[in-house]
Amino acid sequence: MDKDIAALMDIALFKNLAPEKIQSVMHILRKVTFSANEIIMREGDIGDTMYIILDGTVEIAKSLILDDADNEESGKNKVFTRLDGKQHAVFGEMALLEELRRTASVRAVTDCVMYEMKKDDFLKVAEEDHELGYRILLNLGRIVSARLRRADEDTVKLTTALSIMLHEA
């Protein structure tokens, strides 16, 4: 089997896709490179592209403080996590569903090689091959559902911290 197809079959987003479906996916992937320190996406920008890391490491950061001119911490970023090519990590996958503002910024830590997939290309292939569209969206739904659960847990933790502080104040 083609080495690239084997790599894609490893990715959670492409779970349960037969090799010939992966082949169709390959047709809409484009190989792109980023240099160390290059910004790949900026939080708040509109995006229509998903990325799969083939080689290199990126850093995901998110501003955690509301924008406020009077607040010197305005725009403070928190680095959430690093992703690399070893796990064929995927990011920006919500953009396959609709064009949205990015919810985090991503910066290349090292030189990176990635595949990119555009929303319009994905939706076109999915309209032509509903099985492919169905399987990818089922995988995407499960990835996003896990993320939603983590966001819910964060809300509970933050509310708990606020409640403790209000009692001690």
Add this chain to the structure above:
Amino acid sequence: MDKDIAALMDIALFKNLAPEKIQSVMHILRKVTFSANEIIMREGDIGDTMYIILDGTVEIAKSLILDDADNEESGKNKVFTRLDGKQHAVFGEMALLEELRRTASVRAVTDCVMYEMKKDDFLKVAEEDHELGYRILLNLGRIVSARLRRADEDTVKLTTALSIMLHEA
């Protein structure tokens, strides 16, 4: 057109489904009733059922404080929102993707009539009709993506509140 089919075509989850696809969906829906004050789902329980409200009003509540035996506020619930049949509101839709712990509790405020759809029935129909599966999952993905954005915004607001309190402490 059948009145029930017209009602289902109004629902965001079934957007862009042709009437004959809605007909297939009808086959896996079961009409259920709940009495006023009855608990429909409990946060933390494992669930495999999605609900569509046809008539009546429900209340969605979520505990916002981490469980802690020493904390008298342990398990405190916050009522988030009310949903009713006028908008054919849908809840528990994440259960179509996988069996998960419910992230909120739902209580009937009035007597309610609903359709329920089970995960296994949905996945069976979707495996037989990939177009139907694809269109429903695309709609579900967009619903969940909107919810994930709101959860992210809540995290930012809570972090901001914590930061302000830490500065004033």
